[in-house]
Amino acid sequence: MKQLLRFMGSAVTVVMLSLSIMPLARAHQPGAHVHGLATLEVVIDGAAVQINLDSPLDNLLGFERAPRNEKERQAVRAMALKLHQAATLFVFTPAAQCRLESAELESAVLASGLLAPAADSGKGSDTAKADASDAHAELAATWHFQCVMPQALQGIEVRLFQQFSGLKRIDAAVVGPKGQSSAKLSPKSTRLKW
Amino acid sequence: MRPLLFLAFASAWNRRATLGLMAVSIALSVMLLLGVEQLRTQARESFSQSVSGTDLVVGARTSPIQLMLYAVFRLGDATHNIRWSSFQMMAEHPAVAWAVPISLGDSHRGFAVVGTTTDYFKHFQYADRRLLAFSSGKPFADIFDAVVGADVAEQLGYQLGDSIVLNHGAGGIGLAEHADKPFKVSGILKRTGLAVDRSVHISLEAIEAIHLDWQGGAPMPGLSIPAEYVRKFDLAPKEITAAFIGLKSRAGVFQMQRHINQYKAEPLLAVLPGVALDELWSIVSIVEKSLLAISALVVAVGLSGLVAVVLAGLGERRRELAVLRSVGAGPRVVFMLLAIEGLMVVVAGSLLGLLGLITLGVFVTPMLETHLGISLAAWTLSAEAWQLLLLVMATGFLVSLIPGYRAYRMSLADGLTPRL
Numbered sequence: 001m002k003q004l005l006r007f008m009g010s011a012v013t014v015v016m017l018s019l020s021i022m023p024l025a026r027a028h029q030p031g032a033h034v035h036g037l038a039t040l041e042v043v044i045d046g047a048a049v050q051i052n053l054d055s056p057l058d059n060l061l062g063f064e065r066a067p068r069n070e071k072e073r074q075a076v077r078a079m080a081l082k083l084h085q086a087a088t089l090f091v092f093t094p095a096a097q098c099r100l101e102s103a104e105l106e107s108a109v110l111a112s113g114l115l116a117p118a119a120d121s122g123k124g125s126d127t128a129k130a131d132a133s134d135a136h137a138e139l140a141a142t143w144h145f146q147c148v149m150p151q152a153l154q155g156i157e158v159r160l161f162q163q164f165s166g167l168k169r170i171d172a173a174v175v176g177p178k179g180q181s182s183a184k185l186s187p188k189s190t191r192l193k194w
Numbered sequence: 195m196r197p198l199l200f201l202a203f204a205s206a207w208n209r210r211a212t213l214g215l216m217a218v219s220i221a222l223s224v225m226l227l228l229g230v231e232q233l234r235t236q237a238r239e240s241f242s243q244s245v246s247g248t249d250l251v252v253g254a255r256t257s258p259i260q261l262m263l264y265a266v267f268r269l270g271d272a273t274h275n276i277r278w279s280s281f282q283m284m285a286e287h288p289a290v291a292w293a294v295p296i297s298l299g300d301s302h303r304g305f306a307v308v309g310t311t312t313d314y315f316k317h318f319q320y321a322d323r324r325l326l327a328f329s330s331g332k333p334f335a336d337i338f339d340a341v342v343g344a345d346v347a348e349q350l351g352y353q354l355g356d357s358i359v360l361n362h363g364a365g366g367i368g369l370a371e372h373a374d375k376p377f378k379v380s381g382i383l384k385r386t387g388l389a390v391d392r393s394v395h396i397s398l399e400a401i402e403a404i405h406l407d408w409q410g411g412a413p414m415p416g417l418s419i420p421a422e423y424v425r426k427f428d429l430a431p432k433e434i435t436a437a438f439i440g441l442k443s444r445a446g447v448f449q450m451q452r453h454i455n456q457y458k459a460e461p462l463l464a465v466l467p468g469v470a471l472d473e474l475w476s477i478v479s480i481v482e483k484s485l486l487a488i489s490a491l492v493v494a495v496g497l498s499g500l501v502a503v504v505l506a507g508l509g510e511r512r513r514e515l516a517v518l519r520s521v522g523a524g525p526r527v528v529f530m531l532l533a534i535e536g537l538m539v540v541v542a543g544s545l546l547g548l549l550g551l552i553t554l555g556v557f558v559t560p561m562l563e564t565h566l567g568i569s570l571a572a573w574t575l576s577a578e579a580w581q582l583l584l585l586v587m588a589t590g591f592l593v594s595l596i597p598g599y600r601a602y603r604m605s606l607a608d609g610l611t612p613r614l
Contacts, residue, residue, distance in 0.1 A: 045445035052448060173469040175447050179246060180468025184476065 036168035220543025245467035247319020265436035309401035331381030339380035536594015
């Protein structure tokens with residue numbers, strides 16, 4: 001009986017662990033891949049704001065594979081630099097006083113070293129990952145913000161279009177204090193309101 | 195001012211047939227305009243209220259909008275069912291606060307039959323976090339208990355303890371009946387204005403039970419399992435149509451959505467209902483806008499008709515106006531008289547249109563509710579509708595200044611005996 005209990009205990013732990021790990025991986029099943037189009041998810045939970053961007057690499061970089069020469073490596077670093085400067089990408093209602101806490105970039109074909117905030121090639125690996133040259137590739141970015149006055153937060157101005165000319169449309173979904181909503185953003189309409 | 199009003203009214207009364215018809219045509223155009231506006235705003239309201247308390251709606255992989263339409267509003271049919279094991283996976287996930295399964299497909303005299311669990315009555319939220327409430331009775335406890343929505347109870351005259359027979363399939367008359375296993379009404383829900391009002395709720399086990407002795411969509415010949423024996427069978431549900439999910443924390447909703455959408459054992463689709471609804475509205479907004487534009491044009495036609503009628507009438511009224519001038523009415527008074535007349539017709543037409551809309555609403559709303567699941571309040575006008583109404587009246591007043599100006603000019607030029 002005791003053994004059975006212990007076995008069940010460990011089984012529960014394993015299940016719990018696997019369940020808690022699973023959702024963290026943002027690996028992609030084949031989803032829609034449309035050049036020019038990106039999806040943006042915004043969650044406002046109390047004082048914390050999380051923004052996820054999923055975009056074909058082509059929109060941000062112009063190519064969808066590991067960089068092959070120094071020029072292309074430079075382009076990846078420039079893109080990463082722009083994405084890490086979240087204050088120029090997302091402009092919150094000033095009264096809410098939101099600050100960037102952290103930003104993560106992830107892509108199946110780009111080495112993590114190239115995507116790091118300060119892209120010095122000494123740290124991390126910037127050697128190419130498996131070069132799937134004929135496949136499409138995406139980039140997933142996640143930003144975490146903290147707001148001092150979250151109740152003053154009325155909306156976000158999305159300035160991704162100014163920074164990345166390859167982006168033509170963003171399908172945005174917002175989950176906030178007033179419930180769920182969605183919006184289609186374009187270079188002409190860049191405001192998310194709720 | 196008062197004698198002026200009286201004079202304008204008396205003069206208009208003299209030509210009541212023409213002006214009355216004009217008022218009717220304005221009334222019809224106003225009715226159309228406000229009707230379109232009402233339908234637009236209230237349909238949105240009614241739809242978004244249905245899903246306000248649900249974080250995710252999960253079903254078989256299809257279009258998010260279609261999933262919403264059949265799972266939440268009972269419009270259209272499901273493409274596939276999902277396995278019970280998938281539902282259990284979701285229900286047991288640590289981020290999930292509650293999960294309610296629904297199983298659709300059967301009907302009762304045109305009303306949808308929803309197989310679910312008693313959690314439905316505990317967790318399903320609508321409008322501002324309101325829960326379903328019972329006007330009498332309680333949730334189903336026995337296999338053959340049914341909870342009916344307010345409209346079902348009202349239109350079919352059901353009371354607690356009544357016995358009802360479900361049909362196999364959706365539609366209406368002429369369907370096979372589950373006559374051997376009648377249900378007892380155990381509870382009647384309070385009115386919500388949602389699809390819930392037009393549903394009959396039974397337990398998932400009951401859905402299994404009534405189909406025990408069925409095969410290939412029909413009762414098996416020679417085999418009938420009496421109602422009292424069904425409890426001996428395994429009534430655990432095997433599949434459901436869709437599930438509503440509430441999360442412990444709003445923040446995890448995209449993560450949970452991804453988790454469900456990437457579930458390996460079965461292709462599932464999780465949608466954020468609010469997001470899917472917004473997508474639906476962005477698709478229908480073109481139709482809405484063109485409908486509004488057409489009805490605005492109809493109002494413009496009505497108002498220009500008014501101007502034409504009053505202008506044409508001026509010719510006949512030359513003598514009348516000349517007499518007024520001779521007894522001391524200034525050209526300004528003549529101008530005012532005409533303006534008042536126009537305003538009177540526009541206001542009368544608008545009010546008539548409003549009245550017509552409300553009367554029409556009383557007759558049409560129940561029909562819309564049964565067929566489309568949209569509940570409309572006939573009485574309440576949205577702020578935008580009031581604005582439109584005021585806009586129509588203001589425009590009407592402005593255009594009726596045109597004949598006023600004509601009359602003013604004429605009364606200056608004409609003598610006491612105008613050549614007719």
